[in-house]
Amino acid sequence: MTGEFSLEALARLPEFNHPAASPDGERVAVYYDDTGRNELHVIDVASGEMRRVSDGEVPRNARHPFMWAPDGERVYFHLDDSGDEQNDIWEMDLDGNAAPVVEDSGQCMLTDVHDGKLLYVSSVGGQMNLYRYDRETETNEQLTEYELGVYFASYGPDGDRMVYMTNESDDMTNMDVYVADADGSNPRNLELGIDGSESHFEDWSADGTELLVSDNADDKTRCGIYDFETESVEWFGDGEHVEEAVAFLPDGNGFLALRTRRAAVVPLVYDVDGTATELDLPTGVASFPEYGDAALLGDGRVLVEQTTPTQRPALLVHDIESGETETLLEPVYDDVDPESFTDAEYVTFESHDGTEIGGLLYDSGERPSKAVVKVHGGPPVQDQRNFKRRTQFFLSRGYSVLEINYRGSAGRGREFKERLIGDWGGGEQDDVAEGARWLRDKDWIDEDALLVYGGSYGGYSAYWQMVRYPELYTAGIAWVGVTDLHDMYENTMPHFQTGLMEKYLGDPEENHDLYRERSPVEYTENLGSPLLMVHGVNDRRVPVSQARHFRNALEEDGFEEGENGDFEYEELGEEGHGSTDIEQKIRSMELVAEFLDRRVATRKDVSAR
Numbered sequence: 001m002t003g004e005f006s007l008e009a010l011a012r013l014p015e016f017n018h019p020a021a022s023p024d025g026e027r028v029a030v031y032y033d034d035t036g037r038n039e040l041h042v043i044d045v046a047s048g049e050m051r052r053v054s055d056g057e058v059p060r061n062a063r064h065p066f067m068w069a070p071d072g073e074r075v076y077f078h079l080d081d082s083g084d085e086q087n088d089i090w091e092m093d094l095d096g097n098a099a100p101v102v103e104d105s106g107q108c109m110l111t112d113v114h115d116g117k118l119l120y121v122s123s124v125g126g127q128m129n130l131y132r133y134d135r136e137t138e139t140n141e142q143l144t145e146y147e148l149g150v151y152f153a154s155y156g157p158d159g160d161r162m163v164y165m166t167n168e169s170d171d172m173t174n175m176d177v178y179v180a181d182a183d184g185s186n187p188r189n190l191e192l193g194i195d196g197s198e199s200h201f202e203d204w205s206a207d208g209t210e211l212l213v214s215d216n217a218d219d220k221t222r223c224g225i226y227d228f229e230t231e232s233v234e235w236f237g238d239g240e241h242v243e244e245a246v247a248f249l250p251d252g253n254g255f256l257a258l259r260t261r262r263a264a265v266v267p268l269v270y271d272v273d274g275t276a277t278e279l280d281l282p283t284g285v286a287s288f289p290e291y292g293d294a295a296l297l298g299d300g301r302v303l304v305e306q307t308t309p310t311q312r313p314a315l316l317v318h319d320i321e322s323g324e325t326e327t328l329l330e331p332v333y334d335d336v337d338p339e340s341f342t343d344a345e346y347v348t349f350e351s352h353d354g355t356e357i358g359g360l361l362y363d364s365g366e367r368p369s370k371a372v373v374k375v376h377g378g379p380p381v382q383d384q385r386n387f388k389r390r391t392q393f394f395l396s397r398g399y400s401v402l403e404i405n406y407r408g409s410a411g412r413g414r415e416f417k418e419r420l421i422g423d424w425g426g427g428e429q430d431d432v433a434e435g436a437r438w439l440r441d442k443d444w445i446d447e448d449a450l451l452v453y454g455g456s457y458g459g460y461s462a463y464w465q466m467v468r469y470p471e472l473y474t475a476g477i478a479w480v481g482v483t484d485l486h487d488m489y490e491n492t493m494p495h496f497q498t499g500l501m502e503k504y505l506g507d508p509e510e511n512h513d514l515y516r517e518r519s520p521v522e523y524t525e526n527l528g529s530p531l532l533m534v535h536g537v538n539d540r541r542v543p544v545s546q547a548r549h550f551r552n553a554l555e556e557d558g559f560e561e562g563e564n565g566d567f568e569y570e571e572l573g574e575e576g577h578g579s580t581d582i583e584q585k586i587r588s589m590e591l592v593a594e595f596l597d598r599r600v601a602t603r604k605d606v607s608a609r
Helices: 007-011 389-396 414-420 427-440 457-468 485-491 494-505 512-517 520-526 545-556 582-599
Strands: 016-021 027-032 039-044 050-052 074-079 088-093 098-102 108-114 117-122 129-134 139-142 151-155 161-166 176-181 199-204 210-215 222-227 232-236 242-248 254-261 264-271 276-278 285-287 296-298 301-307 314-319 325-329 345-350 356-362 369-375 399-405 445-455 475-479 531-536 567-572
Touching (some): 098 117, 117 151, 345 427, 369 389, 389 399, 414 427, 445 457, 475 582, 485 494, 520 545, 531 582, 567 582
Parallel strands (some): 108 151, 264 285, 369 399, 369 445, 531 567
Antiparallel strands (some): 074 088, 108 117, 210 222, 222 232, 314 325
C-alpha cells in the first residue's frame, strides 16, 4: 500500500526551475520557492551557498525562463499579469533592484543578448516575429515579418549574424533553420532536412563557423553539426532513439545531448568522432538548462537536472572528464517520507487498430484499487519517468495511475508524432479509451472507480472521454481544457492558431465540419458521470470561454451544476494556463481532493438528459 502524506505537505515541498550558469561559470541562478513563493536565487558553485536575490519582483508562476546578461551582473526575466503570459522583459541586478526593459501589448520572449541589444520574439504585431531592442538608444525594431511564428533566435559569437527558426512551407509540420544578418537582412534557409521535417538549431560554435542542430527527417530526431564553409551537416547517432542536441562543449571537442528511451531521458556527451557516452545516473529524466551555454560551468563541468518517479528534482554538477557527479541543490522532503512515493512501470498495450501504445503505470497497492487515467497535454510531448506531484497525490489517496503516451506524443519519432495531423480527436482518443479498458480489465482494479484526468490538451481529452466514452468512467476532471475548436481558434494566441490549430486541423473555414465534429461541446448530452471543470480566467492559450461554453451547453441540456449536481465548475481568478505557485497548487489539489471525496467515495451516476 502506498504511503500517505497530506496534500498540503506535498504541495509545499520547495522546487527549483530554470537553473542557469553565469557567464563565468562561478554562479548558478535559479528560481526557487523555499520561502513559499517563487523567488530568484543565486548559488555560489564553489561553496554551495545560496542567496535569495528577489523579494516578490519575479512572477509567482515560474513558467518562463530567465537569462543572464553577458556581464554576469544582471538577470533578464519575463513578467506577466497574473499568469496571462503576455510577458514583458524585465531586468534585476544581484542586489534585487528590478526594472522593466521591454514593454508591449503582446507576448515577449527574450532569446539572446549581445552588446546591449536584446533579441526577442513578440506577438505585438499579431504573429510571433523577431524584434531587437537597443539599450543605448532605447528603441525597438522589427526584424522579421513571417506569416507563421518565429522561434528561438540567437546571435552569432560576433553579433554580426543571427539564427532563428520558422516555416515558409505549405506543410504545417515543417520547421526550418535560417541564418541572417543581425538586422534581419539576407535571410537564408539552411535546408537541413526535408519538406515536412522539423529542423532546430541549438548552439553556435565558439568561433561561429558551425551550428549545432537537430532534425527528424529520418523519423527519430538526430543531432548534427552544420559547417558554414562546406554548407553541409555531419549527423550523429544510429537512429535507434530520439536524440536532441543541447550545447557545444567549450573546448570544441563535442557536445551535450539528450536521448529518450522508454519514457526516460538520458544525458549524453558526444565526441566529435561520433562516440556517445551516457552519464551514469538513475533511470529517470535528465535535462540541461534551456539556453545552451547556461549548462556550462567551465573546467569540463556541466549542470544537470535529474529526477525519477520517486526522487524529486536535484541539481547536479557533472565533471565530464572524471565522470564524477556532485549535488549542488538537494531535493527537500521536509516531513514527507520519500519512501512513500511510488515508482512507475513502463507498459505497452495494443490500441484499436493494432498500434502499440506506451505508458507509465503506478500501482497504489490498494486492492481493489481505484484508478485514474491521466492524459498529458501538448499534444506533442510525452509523459516521462520524472517526479509528478499530482500523480503521487492520486497514489497517496489509493488511486493507481495510468499515464498514456497516445499517438501524437513525442519521444518515438516523427511518424508516430504526426499520426495526429488531420485527426485531432480521433485515433489518439481511441488510444486513451483503449488504455482505460486495458487498465479496467486488470483483476486488481475497481472498475466502478475509474476516472479520467487531464490538463490543457489533456483537459480536451478528459472532456472528450467523458462525452464520447461515458460508459468507461466513474468521474472526470478537466483542467484548462479545450471544448470548442472554432472558439479556441478565434481566441487563442496567433502562434497557437497556426502552430497548433491549423497544423493539426487545417483552416477552420475550409474544415468547418471537422472542427465541429471534434469539439466535445457538440456531445454534452452524453455526459454520464460527474465532471469537475476548472479553468483560469487569465488563460491566453486556452481561453476561459472554452469552459464557459461547455458549462452553458450542459445547462441547456438540463444538467445541474453544484456539489450535489451533475457537474462542478470552478474559475480561478489569479491564474492562467496552470501555475507553479505553491498556494495556487494547494488550491487546485484541494479542489480535486474534495471532488474525489464527494464523487468517488460515494458514487453518483449522472442520468443522460
